[in-house]
Amino acid sequence: MDIIDILFTASFWAAAIRIASPLIFATLGELICERAGVLNLGIEGIMVSGAFAGWMAVYSGTGLWVGVGVAMGVGMLFGLLHSTLTVPFGLSQHVVGLGVTLLATSSTYYAYRLALPEVTSPPKIVAFQPYEIPLLSDIPLLGPAVFSQTPLTYLAFVLVAVVGLVLYRTPLGLAVRAAGENPAAVAAQGLSVTAIRMGAVIIGSGLMAVGGAFLTMSAFDSFFFEMVNGRGWICIALVVFGSWRPGKAMLGAVLFAAFDALQIRVQQTSIGAQVPYQIFLMMPYILSILALVVMSRRAEVPAALMVPFNKGER
Amino acid sequence: MGTSVVEALTLDAITKRFGALTANDAVSLSLNEGEVVALLGENGAGKTTLMNILFGQYTADSGTVRVFGKTLPPGNSRAALDAGVGMVHQHFALADNLTVLENITLGVSSLLSPSAGQSAARDRIKALSQKYHLSVSPDARVGALTVGERQRVEILKALYRDVRILILDEPTAVLTPQETDDLFATLRLAIADGLSVIFISHKLHEVMAISDRVVVLRHGKITGGVRTADTDKHALATLMMGTEATPPEVSQSTPGPVLLKLDHVATPDVGNAPGLKSVSLSLHAGQIIGLAGVSGNGQAAIADVVGGLVKPAKGRIEIGGSEIDRWTPREAVKSGIARIPEDRHKTGTIADFDLTENAILERYGSTGFSKAGWLNWRGSRAFAEAIINKYDVRCPGADTPIRLLSGGNMQKLILGRVLEAAPQVILANQPVRGLDIGAVNYVHGQLLEARARGAAILLISEDLDEVMALSDVIHVIADGRLSPGFGRGRMTPAELGLWMAGQGFEIENAHAS
Numbered sequence: 074m075d076i077i078d079i080l081f082t083a084s085f086w087a088a089a090i091r092i093a094s095p096l097i098f099a100t101l102g103e104l105i106c107e108r109a110g111v112l113n114l115g116i117e118g119i120m121v122s123g124a125f126a127g128w129m130a131v132y133s134g135t136g137l138w139v140g141v142g143v144a145m146g147v148g149m150l151f152g153l154l155h156s157t158l159t160v161p162f163g164l165s166q167h168v169v170g171l172g173v174t175l176l177a178t179s180s181t182y183y184a185y186r187l188a189l190p191e192v193t194s195p196p197k198i199v200a201f202q203p204y205e206i207p208l209l210s211d212i213p214l215l216g217p218a219v220f221s222q223t224p225l226t227y228l229a230f231v232l233v234a235v236v237g238l239v240l241y242r243t244p245l246g247l248a249v250r251a252a253g254e255n256p257a258a259v260a261a262q263g264l265s266v267t268a269i270r271m272g273a274v275i276i277g278s279g280l281m282a283v284g285g286a287f288l289t290m291s292a293f294d295s296f297f298f299e300m301v302n303g304r305g306w307i308c309i310a311l312v313v314f315g316s317w318r319p320g321k322a323m324l325g326a327v328l329f330a331a332f333d334a335l336q337i338r339v340q341q342t343s344i345g346a347q348v349p350y351q352i353f354l355m356m357p358y359i360l361s362i363l364a365l366v367v368m369s370r371r372a373e374v375p376a377a378l379m380v381p382f383n384k385g386e387r
Numbered sequence: 388m389g390t391s392v393v394e395a396l397t398l399d400a401i402t403k404r405f406g407a408l409t410a411n412d413a414v415s416l417s418l419n420e421g422e423v424v425a426l427l428g429e430n431g432a433g434k435t436t437l438m439n440i441l442f443g444q445y446t447a448d449s450g451t452v453r454v455f456g457k458t459l460p461p462g463n464s465r466a467a468l469d470a471g472v473g474m475v476h477q478h479f480a481l482a483d484n485l486t487v488l489e490n491i492t493l494g495v496s497s498l499l500s501p502s503a504g505q506s507a508a509r510d511r512i513k514a515l516s517q518k519y520h521l522s523v524s525p526d527a528r529v530g531a532l533t534v535g536e537r538q539r540v541e542i543l544k545a546l547y548r549d550v551r552i553l554i555l556d557e558p559t560a561v562l563t564p565q566e567t568d569d570l571f572a573t574l575r576l577a578i579a580d581g582l583s584v585i586f587i588s589h590k591l592h593e594v595m596a597i598s599d600r601v602v603v604l605r606h607g608k609i610t611g612g613v614r615t616a617d618t619d620k621h622a623l624a625t626l627m628m629g630t631e632a633t634p635p636e637v638s639q640s641t642p643g644p645v646l647l648k649l650d651h652v653a654t655p656d657v658g659n660a661p662g663l664k665s666v667s668l669s670l671h672a673g674q675i676i677g678l679a680g681v682s683g684n685g686q687a688a689i690a691d692v693v694g695g696l697v698k699p700a701k702g703r704i705e706i707g708g709s710e711i712d713r714w715t716p717r718e719a720v721k722s723g724i725a726r727i728p729e730d731r732h733k734t735g736t737i738a739d740f741d742l743t744e745n746a747i748l749e750r751y752g753s754t755g756f757s758k759a760g761w762l763n764w765r766g767s768r769a770f771a772e773a774i775i776n777k778y779d780v781r782c783p784g785a786d787t788p789i790r791l792l793s794g795g796n797m798q799k800l801i802l803g804r805v806l807e808a809a810p811q812v813i814l815a816n817q818p819v820r821g822l823d824i825g826a827v828n829y830v831h832g833q834l835l836e837a838r839a840r841g842a843a844i845l846l847i848s849e850d851l852d853e854v855m856a857l858s859d860v861i862h863v864i865a866d867g868r869l870s871p872g873f874g875r876g877r878m879t880p881a882e883l884g885l886w887m888a889g890q891g892f893e894i895e896n897a898h899a900s
Contacts, residue, residue, distance in 0.1 A: 245498045247489055254482035261480035262494035263465030
């Protein structure tokens with residue numbers, strides 16, 4: 074099969090959309106944090122905790138959507154920890170973020186061992202199933218690729234629009250963006266920079282955890298160690314790639330996912346058989362770096378990103 | 388119309404300390420409705436601190452703020468805004484990447500309300516702009532606006548909220564004279580509508596022009612209050628400084644040998660700023676060369692060349708008669724060139740470093756400050772303390788972060804750092820920008836003393852009065868070209884103004900070719 078042919082199969086695009094979904098959740102989460110001026114490097118660990126928490130809730134007998142809610146709640150708790158340390162205390166966002174990642178990852182693994190001490194292969198749950206949207210799923214190519222996904226995927230794409238609308242069309246979104254541009258301007262208008270930034274980090278962290286939960290509850294049906302596998306770091310890059318805009322970030326996520334879906338398929342072609350498979354595994358990352366180099370030269374960084382704000386200090 | 392006076396604002400015994408520094412010491416102040424009170428004081432007198440307490444950005448250690456009879460909760464800007472107090476900060480509180488409309492409407496409607504209501508807001512902003520002659524496009528990005536336009540946005544921000552008391556913190560510091568006149572016209576319109584204003588400034592003529600009453604703050608305490616009609620500039624200056632203000636005497640100079648020479652130096656343009664076009668300039672010992680011109684005409688380029696930041700693309704630099712080929716800031720410092728940079732915050736100091744560290748920034752490698760690669764803190768600290776004493780830098784101590792100092796005191800430290808090195812050449816770029824008269828006279832006096840000692844001084848300033856008062860020879864810079872030198876008193880301001888507008892250079896070029 075030729076590479077060009079692959080690009081015209083519905084299964085390839087369906088895979089790309091599916092792979093993009095967790096990235097979109099987590100990228101939106103990171104984008105909200107950064108728009109308010111806080112870099113959240115806790116993303117990788119928060120995704121791990123969300124993957125486990127959602128799956129474990131469902132395994133313990135709750136419904137799937139309740140599981141998503143549990144994942145979000147756990148993510149928000151880590152967001153509360155992160156924002157308490159970085160916003161009112163003004164600690165280094167790098168150190169706190171990496172600390173949250175380490176804490177969230179290791180406490181998740183610990184919780185897994187506590188909950189399931191005996192198992193060798195992790196148990197499975199009944200995950201979200203694809204839902205074919207009536208009429209739309211009958212469109213050739215597009216139908217099976219886009220409109221035969223799980224509800225969580227649809228939610229991811231709907232959230233892109235929601236986050237975009239909130240950021241650009243509501244007073245709340247304006248306050249979040251202003252907190253990331255010049256917190257002094259926010260304070261001068263009588264708003265609390267602390268409340269806005271903490272709120273953004275908590276909500277954003279919740280979305281990151283849902284991104285993690287997608288892996289165990291929609292993409293797969295079980296929880297493995299290392300299953301998040303650097304997706305959080307990719308999302309940090311996607312925010313830059315998307316120039317801190319939800320729509321562009323979504324395009325970046327789909328692009329990266331398409332590279333990923335493509336490399337698996339190219340491995341199985343006749344050319345692919347002669348090349349070491351590690352080259353293909355590298356491909357999405359190399360292409361992402363190249364795309365990032367091109368795109369981020371014009372990116373507009375929030376001016377107060379990573380700048381703590383202390384009221385009453387000169 | 389009633390004749391009874393309504394008290395709009397009362398500050399009662401406000402005290403605020405920053406560490407060992409008492410910025411406000413039991414300050415009481417009142418403002419009546421429709422009145423303009425000028426709060427006058429030197430740099431570092433505590434004016435801004437007082438207003439930040441009023442606006443709820445700082446919390447006072449003691450004392451209360453009452454607005455129309457109601458006591459404001461301390462440290463709460465929202466309460467101040469809701470009570471009708473607006474503030475235009477000296478360093479604008481605007482987000483550059485947002486639009487004018489977004490900056491103005493930020494936080495006005497509840498954060499939980501579903502829509503931003505942009506079109507209604509746009510109409511209201513347009514109506515206010517027209518009524519108060521504050522022309523600015525609601526959809527422009529603030530980052531793309533001029534300083535004057537940004538100030539209009541700040542005032543619109545307050546008017547949009549229907550404030551009844553407006554605090555203006557040194558609003559004219561960054562404005563051109565024309566923009567200042569426009570600002571005053573706008574304020575008079577708003578005052579006629581019942582706005583009460585606190586106008587913070589150290590510029591006496593502006594205080595005389597706009598205020599009904601003047602309150603003087605000195606070293607954190609109220610030292611006087613007079614009706615503007617009953618006083619004059621001279622009396623105000625005396626009140627503000629505690630002594631009479633007299634500009635330093637300027638005597639005739641006797642120029643010595645050439646210490647620094649630029650010979651047909653050219654540099655490339657940087658963005659919109661023109662580079663130098665074949666500029667030749669000689670700095671003689673014991674002489675002040677003034678560089679007049681409208682800002683952005685190559686002053687930055689010439690300062691960068693002299694300071695070693697830029698190597699000329701064409702032409703030569705000679706120091707003490709010999710040509711220099713490696714030209715770096717380090718070479719410049721070693722050659723005895725000291726600089727008072729244009730922007731003391733950005734390029735003059737490091738905000739979070741203390742006074743000692745800032746004092747040795749340019750010369751940490753010299754004897755006395757380090758030995759065999761190790762810093763000599765004892766010597767460095769003694770040096771900083773010597774500057775603090777000799778140049779009257781008001782601060783809690785040499786280990787204070789320099790960001791806590793007022794502009795004038797920061798500038799005195801820089802001046803001390805420059806002069807104590809006994810430099811041969813002094814590059815003084817806007818040495819008194821934003822300083823009050825006392826500090827201005829002090830800096831000018833020190834520059835004249837350096838001249839008497841035999842230093843060559845290049846004075847760059849946008850203030851023609853300053854250039855004409857101090858310079859032995861004046862050059863005008865326009866679009867990167869340098870006029871011939873004019874001796875003291877040879878040119879009237881009007882004649883210099885023509886050169887500043889770019890006239891006269893053609894004839895000069897014709898002579899040269």
